[in-house]
Amino acid sequence: MRNTVQRQIILEAVSELAIHPTAEDVYLLIAKKHPAISKATVYRNLDVATKSGEIISIGVFDGATRFDHNNTKHYHFVCESCKEIIDVPYFDLNEKLLPFPDFSINKIELTLRGICKKCNKDVAD
Amino acid sequence: MRNTVQRQIILEAVSELAIHPTAEDVYLLIAKKHPAISKATVYRNLDVATKSGEIISIGVFDGATRFDHNNTKHYHFVCESCKEIIDVPYFDLNEKLLPFPDFSINKIELTLRGICKKCNKDVAD
């Protein structure tokens, strides 16, 4: 894997956006300062970085894949009202998964859906 | 909601396919016996049935949404080798989620990824 300028810029953009951007989000942010970087390069680099574990890809809604610069173990909460995706701290599920020895588990994806604190408050107002 | 012939046929196909078919899978199965049913009708009915809770939609990979005739609470395991999607029995996570009172949770989506028993055996051979 070659260390290209584009690759650096793309990964920096994922970190800068922080809040689980789509490939399109990343492309749009980059395009301001680096209009020559093509969308295909953004997609390819996000894919490569996901496979190498530098970032995480999550599929939560709308079809568009989202990317997470936080590559440590954690889960996600999606607010059905404001659509915000909030990181949920990791907790261990080993004991819960003991009853399923047939599955050799490499990865656990947990997505909670509901209403976030802020949106609940809005309703109360 | 009107009870159309197409609707019945589509929901029967989801049950018949059982193993988490895509809209395309459903369409192809139906097309054999009912070539006049359009793909748009398949998509629309799968969407309506998902919203009414008759079936469940899951997004696991490939971009294509998959549908589950089993509309009871349960989780999924995706084999990274054979790509099979296997239902995992429901287990309660309430105690694990107590530390997150800010989230008003309506739905829990848990997807495990790894290698299924059958594929693990194949490697051993």
Added chain:
DNA sequence: TTATTATATAGTAATCATTCCTATTTGTCA
């Protein structure tokens, strides 16, 4: 440092999943 070479890129076309659109059909209910 320079030449070599294989990999990455830019730009665009193509593909795939899904939704939209509209004339026509068909459940439903009076």
Added chain:
DNA sequence: TGACAAATAGGAATGATTACTATATAATAA
């Protein structure tokens, strides 16, 4: 049975992503 709103068929349009190809550029060795 008739009226009408809702659903359908079929195809066009959209949005996300991948494929393609000529060109550019990291990496490596001389």
